[in-house]
Amino acid sequence: MLGTGFALGVGSLLAACGGSQAGVSADPTGPAQRGGNLRVGLTGGGASDSLDAHVPVNTTDIARVVNLYEPLLYRDENFELQPLLATKIEPSTDAKVWTATLREGVKFHDGRPLTGDDVAATFKRITDPDDPKSGAASLGILDEVVVVDEHSVEFRLKSPSAAFDDTLGQYSLGVVPADYDPANPVGTGPFRFKSFTGGQQSVFARNEHYWRENEPYLDELTILNFDDNDALINALLSTQVDAIGQIPLALIEVIDADPRISILNAETGSWIPFTMRVDKAPFDDNRVRQAFRLAVDREQMIQQVFSGQGTVANDLYARYDPGYAADLPQRVQDIPKAKQLLADAGYPDGIDVELVTAPIQSGAVEAAQVFAQQAADAGIRVRIRRVDATEFFGENYLQWDFAQDFYYTRNFLPQVSSSTLKDSPFNETHWDHPEFNKLIEKAVATIDDDERNDLIAQAQTIEYEEGGYIVWGFSNQADAYQRYVAGLVPNRTGLALSGFEFRRVWLGGEK
Structure with a gap:
């Protein structure tokens, strides 16, 4: 990784941002300009970094995948599902067969045309039972992919799914050639592979075969790995990089004080929940779970953990879903009621719990510390056990x-599907609620949008009243870039720098 010799620290950063700066350029105006090399700085990479289309793990992996490969559908900056390599995907009347019509004229980086055979081979690779890739968990319902002709395929499912198109809109499902080799990565994305050193840097060149007219504007894209946030931010201030992703929310105002720098601040649906195992004492008693939820001062959490850069949540995720149960009463801190619920559950003198935390995401450890302080007023005595991320995910x-x-x-x-069913791969709350399960089963098979949204709202009401998550807030996503960088827009997905869509970025003005 990069970063040696550039760790100025927050104190030096404050000094660096103060006063006037030479070489300030105005924001680019006029039509997009072609050419140049965008240098992007990110943390989170390492020696295990990969160019494999179907196993992105860390931030730098995701940035590479988004620019090298493309799925059939994708989520745009408004979190709306949009066509990408498929112009449309339509379900049968029973939602068991989804037919994808492929975009014509799309070529891989090596000039070969995209065909239905490539799509079928891609999903066979992802769901290989002997070597399943990261997207396989969400494709458990998939039975087979049948090639209809050169430009259409059928996804045949084991059971009905009205939301299968949503499943296909994932960056980890990029379409690759039938003879794909991750050592020589070929995709249809706006940039093609040029060089790669895991944990250090990746260099990509403009894809001259790209199907979008005029895009990408850049000649080259370089993604640089940094050890930590200090090194990352100081690389931006010294103009070693043009843009950086995922800056600490507490430093937004500090970095924004430099007139050469612009901040990209986006509301998202990203969340850092507290997880309570509903099958283990004391959390097998819903009164305890509700008491813990009522102990949280959500506004204070947003201010202290996210420096005010976030949105209060209501113990529900999926804030942008059309079926989101927005009419449920906003849960607020209620210490007397929390104490009464604990007493009713057999804890009149309060309760002792261990909270396991780790730096799994910016704000996670801080959220644990703030919760411990807030919950003490309700008689909830929290012993924080901090582990490293490797142990946490071990x-x-x-x-x-x-x-x-x-x-x-x-x-x-x-x-x-990912986290809240009995067989979900990440069911950390061990939630298995019969009525909830029936609603989900019915919603998944319901084609009518209004009816499905009503079922979703009913399921969310059950989670609101009995669930094992404390969802206290949604964090903003903040990035920073030199003012001569153009084309970046706020993105709700939670992915940095416009969802890493560098195809529409261009460079203007003086560096």
Whole structure:
């Protein structure tokens, strides 16, 4: 990774941002300009970094995947599902067969045309039972992909799914050639592979075969790895990089004070929940779960954990889902009621719990500390056990009685599939509610949007009243870039720098 010699620290950063700066350029205006190399700085990479289309793990992996490969559908900056390599995907009347019409004229980086055979081979690779990729968990319902002709395929499902198109809109489902080799990565994305050194940097060149007219504008894209936020921010201030992703929310005003720098601040549906195992004492008693929820001062959490850069949540995820149960009363801190619920549950003198936390996402450890302070007033005595991220996601992951997790923006049914059903791969609360399960089963098979949204709202009401998550807030996503960088827009997905869509970025003015 980069960063040696550039760790000025927050104190030096404050000094660096104060006063006038030479070489300030105005924001680019006029039509987009072609050419140049965008240098992007990110933290989170390492020696295990990969160019594999279907196993993105950390932030730098995701940035590479988004620019090298493309799925059939994708979520735009407004979190709306949009066509990408498929112009349309339509369900049968029973929602068991989804037919995808492929975009014509699309070529891979090596000039070969995209065909239905490539799509079928891609999903066979992802769902290989001997080597399943990261997107396989969400494709458990998929039976087979049948090639209809050169430009259409059928996704045949084991059971009905009205939201299967939502499942396909994931960056980890990029279409690759039938003979794909991650050592020589070929996709249809706006940039093609040029060089790669894991944990250090990745260089990509403009894809001359790209199907979008005039895009990308850049000649080259370089993604640089940094050890920590200090090194990352100082690289931006010294103009070693043009843009950086995921800056600490507490430093937004500090960095924004430099007239050369612009801040990209986006509301998202990303969340860092507290997770309570509903099958283990004391959280197998819903009165305890509700008491813990009522102990939280959500506004204070947003201010102290996110420096005010976030939105209060109501113990529900999927805030942008059309079926989101927005009419439920906003839960607020109620210490007397929390104490009474604990007493009713057999804890009149309060309760002692261990909260496992780790730096799994910016704000996670801070949220644990603030919760411990707030909950003390309700007689909830929290002993924080801090571990590193490796241990947190190790053999005890999904087994902690009381812990945390992190999720990017998702709609309700895909999130439920991932984390809130008995057989979900990330069911950290061990939630298995018969009435909830029936509603989800029915919603998944319901084609009518209004009817499905009503079922989702009913399911969310059950979670609101009995669930194992404390969802206290949605964090903003903040990035920073030199003012000569153009084309970046706020993005609700939670992914940095416009969802890493560098195809529409261009450079103007003086560096």
